Amino acid sequence: MSSELLGVRAVKRQRRRRAVIESWRVYRRNLLGMIGLVILVFFVAIALLADVIVPKERLSVTGATGEAFAPPSAGYPLGTDELGRSILDLVIQGSQISLTVGFIATIISMVIGSLIGIAAGYFEGWTGAVLLRLTDWFLVIPFLPLAIVLASLLTPSLLVIAFVIGITTWPGTARLVRAQVLSVKQRPYVERARALGAGDAQIISRHILPNVFPLIFANTVLVVAIAILTETTLSFLGLGDPFSVSWGTMLEFAFEAGSISLGAWWYLVPPGVAIVLVVLAFTMCGYALDEVLDPRLRSR
Amino acid sequence: MKRLSMVLVAGCLLLALVPAGLAGAQDGGGDEPVVFRIGSVNDLDSLNPFKAVEAPSYELFELQYSLLVGFSQKDLSPTPSLAESWETSEGGLTWTYHLNPEAQWHDGEPVTSEDVKYTYERIIEEEQGLFIDYLRQVETIEAPDPETLVITTKEPSVQMLSIWVPILPKHIWENVPEDETTSFKNDPTIGSGPFQAVEWRRGQFLRLKVNPDFYRGAPEVDEIIFQFYDNPDTMVQAFKQGEVDYIYGLPTRLFQSLDGEEGVETLSSPAPGFTELGMNTYEPTPEAIDKYGAPKTSEGHPALLDTRVRQAINWAIDEAELTDKILLGEGEVGSTLVPPALAKYHLELDESQVMGFDIDRSKELLAEAGYKDTDGNGVVDKGGEDLELRLFARSESTDTVDAARYIQSWLEEAGISVSTEAVSDNKLTDDIYSAEYDLFIWGYGSDPDPDFILSVLTCSQFMYWSDTFWCDEDYQSMYEEQKTQLDLDQRADTIKEMQAIAYQASPYVILFYDNSLEAYRTDKWTGWTRQPEGTGSVLFNFGPYTYENLEPVSAEGGAAAGGTSTGGSSPALLIVGVIALFIVGSGVVAFMRKGSREDRA
Numbered sequence: 001m002s003s004e005l006l007g008v009r010a011v012k013r014q015r016r017r018r019a020v021i022e023s024w025r026v027y028r029r030n031l032l033g034m035i036g037l038v039i040l041v042f043f044v045a046i047a048l049l050a051d052v053i054v055p056k057e058r059l060s061v062t063g064a065t066g067e068a069f070a071p072p073s074a075g076y077p078l079g080t081d082e083l084g085r086s087i088l089d090l091v092i093q094g095s096q097i098s099l100t101v102g103f104i105a106t107i108i109s110m111v112i113g114s115l116i117g118i119a120a121g122y123f124e125g126w127t128g129a130v131l132l133r134l135t136d137w138f139l140v141i142p143f144l145p146l147a148i149v150l151a152s153l154l155t156p157s158l159l160v161i162a163f164v165i166g167i168t169t170w171p172g173t174a175r176l177v178r179a180q181v182l183s184v185k186q187r188p189y190v191e192r193a194r195a196l197g198a199g200d201a202q203i204i205s206r207h208i209l210p211n212v213f214p215l216i217f218a219n220t221v222l223v224v225a226i227a228i229l230t231e232t233t234l235s236f237l238g239l240g241d242p243f244s245v246s247w248g249t250m251l252e253f254a255f256e257a258g259s260i261s262l263g264a265w266w267y268l269v270p271p272g273v274a275i276v277l278v279v280l281a282f283t284m285c286g287y288a289l290d291e292v293l294d295p296r297l298r299s300r
Numbered sequence: 301m302k303r304l305s306m307v308l309v310a311g312c313l314l315l316a317l318v319p320a321g322l323a324g325a326q327d328g329g330g331d332e333p334v335v336f337r338i339g340s341v342n343d344l345d346s347l348n349p350f351k352a353v354e355a356p357s358y359e360l361f362e363l364q365y366s367l368l369v370g371f372s373q374k375d376l377s378p379t380p381s382l383a384e385s386w387e388t389s390e391g392g393l394t395w396t397y398h399l400n401p402e403a404q405w406h407d408g409e410p411v412t413s414e415d416v417k418y419t420y421e422r423i424i425e426e427e428q429g430l431f432i433d434y435l436r437q438v439e440t441i442e443a444p445d446p447e448t449l450v451i452t453t454k455e456p457s458v459q460m461l462s463i464w465v466p467i468l469p470k471h472i473w474e475n476v477p478e479d480e481t482t483s484f485k486n487d488p489t490i491g492s493g494p495f496q497a498v499e500w501r502r503g504q505f506l507r508l509k510v511n512p513d514f515y516r517g518a519p520e521v522d523e524i525i526f527q528f529y530d531n532p533d534t535m536v537q538a539f540k541q542g543e544v545d546y547i548y549g550l551p552t553r554l555f556q557s558l559d560g561e562e563g564v565e566t567l568s569s570p571a572p573g574f575t576e577l578g579m580n581t582y583e584p585t586p587e588a589i590d591k592y593g594a595p596k597t598s599e600g601h602p603a604l605l606d607t608r609v610r611q612a613i614n615w616a617i618d619e620a621e622l623t624d625k626i627l628l629g630e631g632e633v634g635s636t637l638v639p640p641a642l643a644k645y646h647l648e649l650d651e652s653q654v655m656g657f658d659i660d661r662s663k664e665l666l667a668e669a670g671y672k673d674t675d676g677n678g679v680v681d682k683g684g685e686d687l688e689l690r691l692f693a694r695s696e697s698t699d700t701v702d703a704a705r706y707i708q709s710w711l712e713e714a715g716i717s718v719s720t721e722a723v724s725d726n727k728l729t730d731d732i733y734s735a736e737y738d739l740f741i742w743g744y745g746s747d748p749d750p751d752f753i754l755s756v757l758t759c760s761q762f763m764y765w766s767d768t769f770w771c772d773e774d775y776q777s778m779y780e781e782q783k784t785q786l787d788l789d790q791r792a793d794t795i796k797e798m799q800a801i802a803y804q805a806s807p808y809v810i811l812f813y814d815n816s817l818e819a820y821r822t823d824k825w826t827g828w829t830r831q832p833e834g835t836g837s838v839l840f841n842f843g844p845y846t847y848e849n850l851e852p853v854s855a856e857g858g859a860a861a862g863g864t865s866t867g868g869s870s871p872a873l874l875i876v877g878v879i880a881l882f883i884v885g886s887g888v889v890a891f892m893r894k895g896s897r898e899d900r901a
Contacts (some may be wrong), residue, residue: 068625082553083705242695243720255533256531257553258550260533262554
């Protein structure tokens, strides 16, 4: 009996591994997806190693060695900011906050979106209807004003910004997941499982979730891009925490210090380019994942 | 007098998202009015003098209303305004003012002594916090005839010629019930000054029209427009293009970049104000709670009640470095409470009295107060608890955020752990009134008379202007005393002694006295008038002199300037534009992807 069970598990595992390998093979053929992935790995590595490459002390204003607003030079490859700190150091340290906020916000958004999406799709009647209306309601609230209002009501900090982004971006995911659940729910094996006496929890965790998971995963990658952009927007509007260095707050400080009038392009361009690259990379990965998970798209 | 709020309000940014359609489209009519435009990043907060605290509101009141006695352009000495002349009785208890019979309200009603009496009495009866300290010494006010006003004071007073209270029309305000004094919109705004506010759109513009019947003679300028910008950089660009004629309150580096611009004058003048690090020294007492309505408990760190700890903080701050790095020299190194612009009353400290920058001295003082680093974690502790303080900066002002970074770094060297937070002015005000703070950075602007700025540290200003809850008996009694010292040299001595006490006790560490930074077009306008003569600013001071003296350089110069925009944007602007496009573009792509997925599902 037990050996037979093990066998089933081994088969399952093998099948899964084969699926992953197959997906990777398809993904690898996608040039955009590979470029995106390389860029992503690069930035994530920088973010993880930020404290090693640039010790936090180098961001201290009292220890700043450079002249203020100095253009790029050998000592400061990307120039200095208004307090004489190296822009390169700031960009590297900023990657940490920008990506962290992006990921935390995405997790919040995906958890809320998936839970509500699955519940709204699976449970018919009152529960589903109420959850669906709730989602619609959130969906029609103009997203940026809501985020701005929330961010200005709460004291700016990293977590608050992530929270604000998280709870304003989930409705799209919820709709998406709900639609998929509605279709999965009708499939024969779900019916069979129910006929065999499986409860809601069992069906959701064993049959629904595995089937909507690829969709959630692909969507996550796109939501990260949106979350990072939103973090930048909010920080740029002065709603972020000015004491933590992110790409958005860098842009805000550059703008406030008058970089445009002063022609200090080296203060604006590096964080701007970093944001563009990361967002682009996530979007490209999202595209590629879509193709992998949805064979109908592959012909393109 | 007002909270210095220099940099943009986040709320304004929200408005940036709304197309600013109507702004600027205000030139009208056949007879080309002479329009003078002011650029500002700071909007008014109210048209109601009982409510407003921001600088642009006060600039409006300067134009819109008259004081009883003004401040002269030359040296800020008392000068006729609504009152043409005045005399005081033997002993200085009775003051008689003779009003200008020509003075009229904007709606044509004559200004009489009844109006002055009404305004002052209303403030006294309602204890209006923003103005009450100018009038506490008043015993009775009488108006024997429309042109004569007689005020008797409880004690001889030096303040009776420097009452910064705009005189309000009785026939308008008597219809405003007491509980609506601060919520009254005051629109349309009727005053007696050289200009009248006719249109205010929050975040966009304020338009004023000349008062043709002004009693000192109508100014040349027909219209004044305050144009509000979301960002100093945008404002500077607009100024360079000639869209506005005057800008102020810009970051130092931007100000300096305008140096040498053709047809433009830049002016950095010592302003009577400062930026300070304030500390919560609140110790709840029954008197504070019952008499002033102060909070029942203090959330401040108890260490700050110890003078030695406050001095240790003072020793750990390098005011000279801050002045150098943040103000880039456009200001003076901070020390005592009365700004050096009020030369007669400012206390210049001896070398030996100055608490300079000395981390070792700071550590010694902390050790004396019982704070030593016993567990070797780099943070001093007492009774097993690390000394950790919260420091609030203003999210509206990058200067305070920058200053907070430096201060945090220095205090940590001295062994005090500091967590920094940027909060809005509104939130900071709430936190201060509920005593839920340790340290904060904010600024004050003083009147030409030092009384106001001294009052800020008195116990009787708890829950009004006091933001440290510092209360010192000697200081308080000297404050009352200086109000009655008619010999100005004696008064100056008392005031200097008060500053020495406050400096030693250090409820404030005055970081720097910021200069007022202005840039204005001399190719389009003449008549720019500094107050005080030779040292002061041209606008945002204590009288409408520049507005009354301004004249367009030549008829065609004034009118044609709008057409000749240079059009060439800097390469940096272009790059920013491209980046913005990219960001927006990739955002759209991301959203589109999501959209198409939903369609399919």
